[in-house]
Amino acid sequence: MKVIDIINQSDKTVFSFELLPPLKGNDASKIYKTVETLVDFDPKYINITTHRDEMMYIEMPDGRIEKRTVRKRPGTVAIAASIQYKYGIPVIPHILCGGFSKSETEHVLIDLNFMGIKNVLALRGDGNKGEHVFRPDPNGHSNANQLVEQIVNLRSGKYLEADLKNTAPMDFCIGVAGYPEKHFEAPNAETDLQYLKQKVDAGADYIVTQMFFDNQKYYDFVDKCRAIGITVPIIPGIKPINLKNQLTVLPKLFSIDIPQDLAVELGKCKTDDDAKVVGTEWAILQSKDLVAHQAPSLHIYTYGVSDNTRKIVESVF
Numbered sequence: 001m002k003v004i005d006i007i008n009q010s011d012k013t014v015f016s017f018e019l020l021p022p023l024k025g026n027d028a029s030k031i032y033k034t035v036e037t038l039v040d041f042d043p044k045y046i047n048i049t050t051h052r053d054e055m056m057y058i059e060m061p062d063g064r065i066e067k068r069t070v071r072k073r074p075g076t077v078a079i080a081a082s083i084q085y086k087y088g089i090p091v092i093p094h095i096l097c098g099g100f101s102k103s104e105t106e107h108v109l110i111d112l113n114f115m116g117i118k119n120v121l122a123l124r125g126d127g128n129k130g131e132h133v134f135r136p137d138p139n140g141h142s143n144a145n146q147l148v149e150q151i152v153n154l155r156s157g158k159y160l161e162a163d164l165k166n167t168a169p170m171d172f173c174i175g176v177a178g179y180p181e182k183h184f185e186a187p188n189a190e191t192d193l194q195y196l197k198q199k200v201d202a203g204a205d206y207i208v209t210q211m212f213f214d215n216q217k218y219y220d221f222v223d224k225c226r227a228i229g230i231t232v233p234i235i236p237g238i239k240p241i242n243l244k245n246q247l248t249v250l251p252k253l254f255s256i257d258i259p260q261d262l263a264v265e266l267g268k269c270k271t272d273d274d275a276k277v278v279g280t281e282w283a284i285l286q287s288k289d290l291v292a293h294q295a296p297s298l299h300i301y302t303y304g305v306s307d308n309t310r311k312i313v314e315s316v317f
């Protein structure tokens with residue numbers, strides 16, 4: 001089922017969460033365990049992240065330094081397909097511009113369509129580690145709006161490959177990312193919002209936000225989107241803090257603020273377990289407030305930790 005239909009047909013906030021594929025060489029048992037910890041709470045859909053290849057400099061035995069490409073978390077399509085098949089829950093694999101040519105993207109979408117997957121989240125992705133700018137693949141897209149256009153074209157059977165021209169149309173429900181505290185590269189919030197509108201105008205069905213810890217930022221963001229004519233559902237992203245160092249790591253990685261009250265409480269924590277209690281409590285308060293404000297869905301960033309997400313949904317739904 002398409003996420004946009006799930007949201008439109010529900011008269012209350014629905015619950016969803018995001019999973020990372022396992023590191024290369026591991027099996028999927030940890031992922032399945034996370035799903036099984038949360039399945040009783042009726043998640044309406046599950047997002048599966050995608051991780052581009054990383055450029056690494058490796059010192060060889062003879063002292064030479066070689067530049068190598070390493071894929072640490074492959075398997076998004078396989079994990080997504082197996083979760084949807086095993087649990088009957090719709091999945092949303094993430095599709096990236098970075099590291100993929102348009103043709104490779106088309107092949108991924110064809111695989112997803114074969115497996116009965118009807119939803120994707122269309123993202124640009126970040127630059128390679130150590131590079132300060134995003135470099136598109138030579139035959140790939142520079143921004144997510146172009147990726148949305150490619151996926152939308154498939155709705156009318158417009159494939160890139162000539163021999164696929166007579167293939168049946170593929171109709172994916174498309175989500176895109178939004179940033180209540182502005183994307184870190186955008187010169188200002190207004191420009192960022194205009195680019196968000198461009199993605200929606202290109203055919204995105206809904207928006208999922210970057211994590212935020214102050215709900216007012218989400219409410220203001222929704223108001224600003226509505227003011228410029230963005231009418232699609234805007235799903236809030238919730239990250240339950242579970243490690244002490246996330247107090248400093250998350251603002252740096254995601255260009256977001258940790259409110260002073262939360263920062264003070266996390267600052268008092270002696271262990272990661274203490275930080276997890278504080279982070280879970282904060283996420284519960286945020287989630288209850290978002291449900292009271294009729295947010296369409298909660299998108300919980302699990303990062304592979306499920307016991308805190310379970311506590312949140314137990315308290316909120």
Ligand code: FAD
Pocket residue numbers: 048049050051052094096122123124125126127142143144145177178183184185186191192193195196198199208209210211237
């Ligand atoms: P874009 O919409 O392309 O925007 C990127 C920047 O370019 C912004 O500053 C924007 O203002 C600007 N911009 C947009 N369009 C244009 C244009 N046409 N011309 C010029 N400038 C433009 N990353 C991963 O690698 N894997 C994942 O699985 C993943 N999942 C995510 C899930 C969610 C819910 C979110 C919020 C983010 C996720 N990310 C993921 C991170 C995301 O890839 C990064 O934030 C990335 O830097 C931006 O992606 P985007 O799709 O928002 O890009």
